[in-house]
Amino acid sequence: MMRIQDHAGVFETWVTIITVALTAIAGDVLTAGAMRRIGDLDEIRAHSGLMGAIKAVVSSKMFLLGVLSMALSFFSLLFTLSKVDVSLAAPASAALTFIGNAAAAKIFLHENVDRRRWLAAIFVCVGVVLLSQ
Amino acid sequence: MKHTLSPQRYLILLAVMLTASVGDTLLSHGMTQVGPVSLQHLGLLLVALKNPWVICGILMLLGFFASYLTALSWADLTFVLPSTAFGYVVVALLSRFWLHEHISVYRWLGILLIVCGVGFVANGPSLTEHPKPESEHR
Numbered sequence: 001m002m003r004i005q006d007h008a009g010v011f012e013t014w015v016t017i018i019t020v021a022l023t024a025i026a027g028d029v030l031t032a033g034a035m036r037r038i039g040d041l042d043e044i045r046a047h048s049g050l051m052g053a054i055k056a057v058v059s060s061k062m063f064l065l066g067v068l069s070m071a072l073s074f075f076s077l078l079f080t081l082s083k084v085d086v087s088l089a090a091p092a093s094a095a096l097t098f099i100g101n102a103a104a105a106k107i108f109l110h111e112n113v114d115r116r117r118w119l120a121a122i123f124v125c126v127g128v129v130l131l132s133q
Numbered sequence: 134m135k136h137t138l139s140p141q142r143y144l145i146l147l148a149v150m151l152t153a154s155v156g157d158t159l160l161s162h163g164m165t166q167v168g169p170v171s172l173q174h175l176g177l178l179l180v181a182l183k184n185p186w187v188i189c190g191i192l193m194l195l196g197f198f199a200s201y202l203t204a205l206s207w208a209d210l211t212f213v214l215p216s217t218a219f220g221y222v223v224v225a226l227l228s229r230f231w232l233h234e235h236i237s238v239y240r241w242l243g244i245l246l247i248v249c250g251v252g253f254v255a256n257g258p259s260l261t262e263h264p265k266p267e268s269e270h271r
Contacts, residue, residue, distance in 0.1 A: 130243030
């Protein structure tokens, strides 16, 4: 059964979807960068306990910026889901986020995004879009 | 050194896979009950936070966040991210074999592509080796 919604125009639809993707990419890259700086959480927990691990994470400014970006992404997703059908908004923003993250991880985190990982990002991106059909 | 994961770490990745997709599904269900949110009525987003489905979705996503951060502390972002998509496959398979919903050829193809994508990454190293700065060698 189709949901009746206050549908957005093409421009507004894609602006909201791209906003969700960009803020999600910023959040992922900032938190991944923060976790890389903080180090292995399993080791920190073994030495300083759970509270020590939580303290190490929440005292990182980069992590807090990442959470802020994720919160923005979360609210823009809620906003988008109320305007755009979930069958378009969810896979489109997820697919853009997967490809954008592969590029951002290579540029900002200097991860070794080799052919295998690019292929994985593209396969997952196309797969997510097909799943929504 | 080739970075491989212990069974415990694969369990963390499994939590990343499941909690993200279930959380998103709960949120989506909650927002259909809340209704359309317009720029003039952004306050409705706060009302959404009182919806039990949205609350359950948020709790599930908090569990996702904890396991996701743990995974990012010992693996690359481009290694962890494809596993989040695997959750979509789990939801699709559950809907097929538990709820007996029809899965189209497109969806089966999507499932196959995601499984292949996750397989590509899972077979490779989990972490990029960066040369340590000089000061850390001393």
